[in-house]
Amino acid sequence: MQLTRRDALSLGLGATAASFLPLRAMASADDPVAAWIANFTGGTEAGTGGITLTAPEIAENGNTVPVSVEAPGAVAIMVVAPGNPNPGVFQIKFGPLAAEQFVSTRIRLAGTQDVIAIAQMADGSFVQTTRTVKVTIGGCGG
Amino acid sequence: MISRRDFLQAGMAASALVGASGFGNWARLAARQALTQDRLLEFETTGNVTLIHITDVHAQLEPVWFREPEINIGVGAQRGLVPHVTGADFRRLYGIEDASPEAYALTHDDFVALARTYGRMGGLDRVATVLAAIRAERPDALLLDGGDTWQGSYSALKSQGRDMVRVMNALEVDAMTSHWEFTLGIDRVTEIVDNELNFPFLGANIFDAEWDEPAYDPYTMFERGGVKIAVIGQAFPYLPVANPRWMFPGLSFGIRQDRLAEMVQEVRDGGAECVVLLSHNGFDVDRKLAGEVPGIDVILTGHTHDAIPEPVLVGRTHLIASGSHGKFVSRIDLDVRDGEVKELRHKLIPIFSDVIEPDRKIAALIAQERAPYEAEMAEVIGRTDSLLYRRGNFNGTWDDLICNALIEEREADIALSPGFRWGASLLPGDEIRREDIFNATAMTYPEVYRNEMTGETLKLILEDVADNLFNPDPYYQQGGDMVRVGGMGYRIDINKKQGERISDMTLLKTGELIDPAKTYVVAGWASVNQGTEGPPVWELVENHVRRLGTVSIEPNRSVKVVGA
Numbered sequence: 001m002q003l004t005r006r007d008a009l010s011l012g013l014g015a016t017a018a019s020f021l022p023l024r025a026m027a028s029a030d031d032p033v034a035a036w037i038a039n040f041t042g043g044t045e046a047g048t049g050g051i052t053l054t055a056p057e058i059a060e061n062g063n064t065v066p067v068s069v070e071a072p073g074a075v076a077i078m079v080v081a082p083g084n085p086n087p088g089v090f091q092i093k094f095g096p097l098a099a100e101q102f103v104s105t106r107i108r109l110a111g112t113q114d115v116i117a118i119a120q121m122a123d124g125s126f127v128q129t130t131r132t133v134k135v136t137i138g139g140c141g142g
Numbered sequence: 143m144i145s146r147r148d149f150l151q152a153g154m155a156a157s158a159l160v161g162a163s164g165f166g167n168w169a170r171l172a173a174r175q176a177l178t179q180d181r182l183l184e185f186e187t188t189g190n191v192t193l194i195h196i197t198d199v200h201a202q203l204e205p206v207w208f209r210e211p212e213i214n215i216g217v218g219a220q221r222g223l224v225p226h227v228t229g230a231d232f233r234r235l236y237g238i239e240d241a242s243p244e245a246y247a248l249t250h251d252d253f254v255a256l257a258r259t260y261g262r263m264g265g266l267d268r269v270a271t272v273l274a275a276i277r278a279e280r281p282d283a284l285l286l287d288g289g290d291t292w293q294g295s296y297s298a299l300k301s302q303g304r305d306m307v308r309v310m311n312a313l314e315v316d317a318m319t320s321h322w323e324f325t326l327g328i329d330r331v332t333e334i335v336d337n338e339l340n341f342p343f344l345g346a347n348i349f350d351a352e353w354d355e356p357a358y359d360p361y362t363m364f365e366r367g368g369v370k371i372a373v374i375g376q377a378f379p380y381l382p383v384a385n386p387r388w389m390f391p392g393l394s395f396g397i398r399q400d401r402l403a404e405m406v407q408e409v410r411d412g413g414a415e416c417v418v419l420l421s422h423n424g425f426d427v428d429r430k431l432a433g434e435v436p437g438i439d440v441i442l443t444g445h446t447h448d449a450i451p452e453p454v455l456v457g458r459t460h461l462i463a464s465g466s467h468g469k470f471v472s473r474i475d476l477d478v479r480d481g482e483v484k485e486l487r488h489k490l491i492p493i494f495s496d497v498i499e500p501d502r503k504i505a506a507l508i509a510q511e512r513a514p515y516e517a518e519m520a521e522v523i524g525r526t527d528s529l530l531y532r533r534g535n536f537n538g539t540w541d542d543l544i545c546n547a548l549i550e551e552r553e554a555d556i557a558l559s560p561g562f563r564w565g566a567s568l569l570p571g572d573e574i575r576r577e578d579i580f581n582a583t584a585m586t587y588p589e590v591y592r593n594e595m596t597g598e599t600l601k602l603i604l605e606d607v608a609d610n611l612f613n614p615d616p617y618y619q620q621g622g623d624m625v626r627v628g629g630m631g632y633r634i635d636i637n638k639k640q641g642e643r644i645s646d647m648t649l650l651k652t653g654e655l656i657d658p659a660k661t662y663v664v665a666g667w668a669s670v671n672q673g674t675e676g677p678p679v680w681e682l683v684e685n686h687v688r689r690l691g692t693v694s695i696e697p698n699r700s701v702k703v704v705g706a
Contacts, residue, residue: 054400056396056397057396057397057615057617057618058379058380058383058396058618058620059383060351060382060383060387060394060395060396061382061387066354066394104354112640132618134609134613134618136383136606136609136610136620137602137603137606137607138383138384138620138670
């Protein structure tokens with residue numbers, strides 16, 4: 001399968017298929033990352049497998065890092081950037097008419113960090129994966 | 143200078159292997175016999191397909207001195223593996239005798255004495271002779287160029303790569319991939335690819351940055367010896383990070399391992415019986431990739447400038463490393479039958495320029511391309527008492543000379559010079575011509591900035607570059623060697639995490655520790671930021687060398703390396 005950016009946009013923004021919710025700051029002071037995740041999972045432990053997070057190993061531009069998440073059968077996906085001042089990046093819900101549970105967008109990363117993607121499955125369970133994205137000053141490539 | 147017939151056989155002998163360990167008998171296969179062109183080219187033609195690989199020429203049309211690295215540290219899973227083996231250890235690994243021609247070609251020790259014995263290496267007119275000899279045995283051999291071809295010399299800079307494009311066209315290259323090519327700017331690259339280049343410019347990992355759609359052909363299918371061969375191109379993944387992104391703003395790169403796996407599947411589905419990856423990833427990245435993406439028969443590696451006399455086998459994938467600056471050409475013969483590679487025979491052919499006859503036609507073309515610049519290039523600026531070289535993880539003497547020039551000419555406390563792997567060497571007693579200075583500096587963003595930086599910022603920069611070199615996962619290594627530093631010493635523990643590797647930063651002129659809160663005057667070049675202002679680095683180096691007359695570089699002991 002080869003998804004173009006155009007397809008991804010129409011997937012991500014299609015009104016009947018999915019709704020894209022930018023997250024507002026709502027985390028608790030002591031552990032904002034855990035708070036963001038708990039807010040999504042309701043405290044349920046997330047498993048592994050069935051979710052793919054695609055992102056560059058090294059960001060070409062930390063201000064606009066392409067990421068995509070695919071989780072077949074998911075009803076919602078959340079992405080968290082623990083190293084950002086505001087770790088919650090986005091949450092997306094898939095309606096029953098969504099042809100596939102895939103989202104592609106660009107996010108801003110404050111620095112090198114392990115980006116987290118969590119998907120809520122139809123049965124109420126959660127799966128999670130992480131991927132290290134490096135944000136570097138650059139230069140010196142020989 | 144020694145005559146042709148007195149040369150000793152460089153034992154870069156053919157090694158037939160499928161699944162062989164790769165070590166041991168490489169040099170012993172060849173007894174010490176006269177080093178002749180015929181001996182260098184001797185090869186038992188095998189199978190039905192021949193690949194010829196050349197890479198990282200860095201615009202060196204003529205023979206050069208090039209000293210291989212003394213320090214090339216591997217971390218994580220790469221620790222102790224080639225190409226992170228140097229000097230005597232390397233010679234032991236491949237059974238190479240000290241002071242032999244192959245010791246000169248492949249290792250650093252005794253470089254000056256051996257250089258005087260065995261002469262310069264490379265020269266694309268000599269490469270042409272090697273190509274003609276291989277094509278005499280296998281007329282439909284595929285010639286593949288791994289990139290970093292259009293940058294690195296005075297004439298390539300002034301002609302915006304035209305000299306190299308014309309010579310590579312004349313050599314009848316079949317496909318290439320890229321890295322420094324893009325520092326000519328996207329408009330010039332497009333002009334070359336559309337109008338001047340006679341062969342495909344491949345990059346499966348080059349995408350349109352806006353729509354994330356492929357920007358260049360990912361592969362070409364060839365039919366050779368009745369066999370369908372797919373050559374997939376992989377450009378340097380970190381161009382927009384390691385080089386100025388604003389010079390090719392519409393493009394995105396990256397390793398894109400999943401995309402590569404898709405391409406391998408696509409060419410296999412399309413009937414390819416042999417899959418070749420023409421790569422500019424760097425050796426460690428390719429070694430990891432070979433273990434993760436099945437179905438690649440041969441990876442022709444590039445970028446990290448390693449010359450390895452035998453293939454490195456990962457699963458069923460053979461990794462070939464063909465050096466840099468025109469010093470070597472690899473010949474790989476394959477027996478492809480029933481849709482798979484049954485046998486592989488390989489030879490790393492060293493281009494001893496005093497042994498291999500120049501091809502007349504290519505020599506004339508090179509002279510023609512150099513002619514408009516010859517007078518400027520030949521001007522003698524000074525002389526060196528020291529061996530000048532760059533290659534290695536930390537400062538080489540060329541870097542020390544550049545840093546000294548930056549500090550003096552820009553009245554700075556500290557100088558930073560990029561950890562490039564390219565740049566020809568000079569021997570003690572050599573004249574320093576303008577061309578030699580450009581061989582170590584020729585590129586399109588040469589402005590020398592003069593900034594104030596806090597000690598904290600300096601540490602941040604060193605930590606960042608160190609992680610780009612010593613991150614244990616090669617996919618997170620950005621590509622260059624360590625930034626070269628003048629006027630400041632430091633200690634580096636390569637096995638620590640980013641932020642903890644660098645300590646004991648010391649301002650050399652006072653001997654005082656660098657104060658994180660204090661401000662220092664820093665001069666540096668090759669900034670990836672748009673709008674950097676200052677004189678070009680070659681102008682400062684030229685002024686400095688002119689003033690000194692004769693250059694002498696003291697051994698640099700200001701970097702203390704721990705954990706190697």
